[in-house]
Amino acid sequence: MKKKVLILGLMSLALANAHAVGNYWPLDSLRARAVSNNKSLLMAEQKKVAASYTHKSAKTNYLPKVSATGAYMYTSREMSLLSDEQKHTLSNIGTGLSAMVPDLAPMSSQLNSAGQGLVDALHTDTRNAGIVAVTLTQPIYMGGKIRAYNKITEYAEQASGTIYDKTLQDIIVDVDEAYWNLVALHSKKKLAEGYKTLVEKLESDVEQLVKEGMATKADLLSVKVKVNEAGVTLIQVNNGIELSRMNLCRICGIDMDEPIDVEDNMDNKTSIADFDDNVDMSNQSADYMVQQAEGNRKELQALELQNKIYDEKIKLARAEYLPKVALMGGYLASNPSVFNSFERKMKGLWNVGITLNVPILTWGDRSYKVKAAKAEACMHRYETEEVKEKIELQVNQCRQKLQESQERYQTTLRSVDEAEENLRYANHGMKEGVITLSNVMEAQTAWLKAKSEWVNAQVDVRLANLYLKKAIGTINTHI
Numbered sequence: 001m002k003k004k005v006l007i008l009g010l011m012s013l014a015l016a017n018a019h020a021v022g023n024y025w026p027l028d029s030l031r032a033r034a035v036s037n038n039k040s041l042l043m044a045e046q047k048k049v050a051a052s053y054t055h056k057s058a059k060t061n062y063l064p065k066v067s068a069t070g071a072y073m074y075t076s077r078e079m080s081l082l083s084d085e086q087k088h089t090l091s092n093i094g095t096g097l098s099a100m101v102p103d104l105a106p107m108s109s110q111l112n113s114a115g116q117g118l119v120d121a122l123h124t125d126t127r128n129a130g131i132v133a134v135t136l137t138q139p140i141y142m143g144g145k146i147r148a149y150n151k152i153t154e155y156a157e158q159a160s161g162t163i164y165d166k167t168l169q170d171i172i173v174d175v176d177e178a179y180w181n182l183v184a185l186h187s188k189k190k191l192a193e194g195y196k197t198l199v200e201k202l203e204s205d206v207e208q209l210v211k212e213g214m215a216t217k218a219d220l221l222s223v224k225v226k227v228n229e230a231g232v233t234l235i236q237v238n239n240g241i242e243l244s245r246m247n248l249c250r251i252c253g254i255d256m257d258e259p260i261d262v263e264d265n266m267d268n269k270t271s272i273a274d275f276d277d278n279v280d281m282s283n284q285s286a287d288y289m290v291q292q293a294e295g296n297r298k299e300l301q302a303l304e305l306q307n308k309i310y311d312e313k314i315k316l317a318r319a320e321y322l323p324k325v326a327l328m329g330g331y332l333a334s335n336p337s338v339f340n341s342f343e344r345k346m347k348g349l350w351n352v353g354i355t356l357n358v359p360i361l362t363w364g365d366r367s368y369k370v371k372a373a374k375a376e377a378c379m380h381r382y383e384t385e386e387v388k389e390k391i392e393l394q395v396n397q398c399r400q401k402l403q404e405s406q407e408r409y410q411t412t413l414r415s416v417d418e419a420e421e422n423l424r425y426a427n428h429g430m431k432e433g434v435i436t437l438s439n440v441m442e443a444q445t446a447w448l449k450a451k452s453e454w455v456n457a458q459v460d461v462r463l464a465n466l467y468l469k470k471a472i473g474t475i476n477t478h479i
Contacts, residue, residue, distance in 0.1 A: 024261050027179050030252050034175045037253025041171055044164040051160040055153040061146045064138040064327075071131045078126045082119065090115035124342045132348070135330035140354075143322030148315040155312070159305040166298035169475040171251070176466050178248040183262045184459040185241045188452060192237050195448045196230035202440065203227050205430075219437045226441055286399055289472050290392045296473025297391055303384040310377035317373040321366035324357045391471070398468040405460040412454040419443075419450035 025033075035041060082090070089096070094111025139146060203223045209215035245260050254260070294300060333348025340347075359366070426443035429435025469475050 027176065030179060030248065031172055031175050033254065034171050034252040035168065038167075038171050038251075041164070041167050044160070044167040048157070048160045048164050051153070051157040055150075055157045058146075058150045058153040061139065061149065064136055066134065066136050069131075069133045069135070073129050075127050075129070079124050081122045081124065087119045090119050121341055125336060125344060129334070129336065130346070131332070131334045132346070133330060133332045135328070138327040138329075140325040140327055142324050142326075143319035144315050145319035145324075148312045148319060152309050152312045152316070155305045155309045159302045159309075162298045162301040162305070165477065166302070168477050169298065169470060169473075172475055172477060173466060173470050174251050175248070177463060178244065178251055179262065180459050180462050182241065182244040182248055182260070184455050185237060185244055186262060187455045189234070189237045189241060191448060191451050191455070192230065192234040195444065196227070196234055198444050198447075199223065199226045199230050199441075202437075202444070206437065214433075215437065222437070222441065226444070286396055289395050289399060289468075292472045292474065293391050293395050294388065298473065299387060300384070300391065303380070303387060306380055307377065307384060310373070310380050314370060314373040314377060317369040318366070320369065321359045321362055323359075324355075326355050328353050328355055395468070395471045398464065398471040402461070402464040402468050405457065405464040409454075409457040409461050412450065412457040415450040416454045419447040423447045 092112055093115035094108030094113075097111060098105040098108040203220070203226075206215050206220050206223050210217065210220050246256050248254075248260060249256050249258055329350075329352040331348055331350050333346050335346040336342050336344050337347035339349070423443045423446075426435050426440045430437065430440050466475075
């Protein structure tokens with residue numbers, strides 16, 4: 001992933017250098033710029049990173065866990081194993097015995113010292129106490145909970161990857177859509193400029209005819225209206241270009257004020273086969289395309305992974321109420337210690353054992369949770385089936401739309417040829433005086449309409465092809 005980010009960064013730098021030379025942006029460069037700057041894709045990438053670390057975290061549950069605990073406590077009073085009366089008796093045991101047995105009088109001081117030593121030995125001094133514990137826990141059997149959680153995080157990591165790929169495809173579709181719309185508007189701008197040139201030339205010719213008395217003032221005014229309409233159309237196209245450019249800048253992460261000139265144009269008549277990456281419909285049936293979509297669509301892949309996650313959640317619910325066995329071990333030390341009477345030393349002991357937890361009575365809680373998990377899994381499978389049906393419908397609609405746009409494009413090609421021939425005939429006829437001015441203006445309008453529909457048809461073919469590839473799941477994401 002780091003390598004991919006580095007490559008994208010280098011590509012963006014290269015694009016910036018290329019842009020410094022000129023304002024022309026090929027489609028591949030715009031795609032790369034959008035991929036490296038799109039916030040949705042960056043968020044999807046971070047979700048992949050988070051899912052990867054979550055899966056790695058789940059794997060650690062198989063390994064033993066070691067923890068250390070330390071505590072210090074000061075108390076206002078200390079615990080005493082002897083009462084005050086017992087302490088007094090032991091401290092004066094020699095004096096008491098000499099009173100009862102006079103022969104022991106010479107030893108009274110030694111007995112008192114011995115008694116005081118016993119009192120001192122039983123002095124706990126617990127006002128300052130510290131404890132240190134190191135514990136090791138190794139799961140042996142957790143009812144399948146660890147394995148189920150590990151599989152859930154594994155599927156979630158895979159699902160985040162498919163969501164990232166889907167986001168990448170959506171970005172490419174958005175870039176292509178905005179790009180071809182901008183290309184179409186640039187072509188329409190040339191058409192509008194050409195149409196304006198035509199009507200201005202016609203205006204000049206009619207002015208000459210008016211001077212010669214071969215045309216009326218009304219004819220000239222009609223032409224001037226057409227000239228004004230051509231100017232308004234050109235303004236509208238320029239505004240559309242500006243808005244489309246800003247939209248493309250937004251998608252690609254380019255500054256809104258940055259000029260963008262597209263390299264492609266739609267000025268030349270081409271056949272359907274000349275369109276880049278055009279889908280060949282002759283050898284692909286609708287059933288085959290639907291089968292491709294079911295294998296390629298990232299949404300379905302993510303849903304299938306979600307189905308597996310819900311299956312593991314059923315196991316997770318069952319695991320909550322199965323026996324759990326774990327190995328426990330550790331070391332415990334305290335100060336004061338009691339291993340050699342009460343000592344102001346840190347001493348401790350090792351311990352090892354096995355814990356077993358078996359739920360006995362849950363009042364049906366286990367059964368309810370398992371059934372709830374099964375219901376959620378079943379509900380999600382219904383959702384998957386519904387999405388499959390929608391994808392099948394989408395593929396068929398996009399396939400039909402592509403066929404329709406291809407047929408429309410062929411029709412517009414013929415219409416353009418006929419409109420150009422009609423315009424040539426009208427211009428020649430007006431010079432010969434056999435065609436009226438209104439017929440010439442109608443021919444010019446028909447020419448503009450035919451050329452505009454031809455440009456729209458080209459965009460429709462390219463976008464219909466793009467949408468079909470998106471529906472099938474065959475968008476090329478290699479930038």
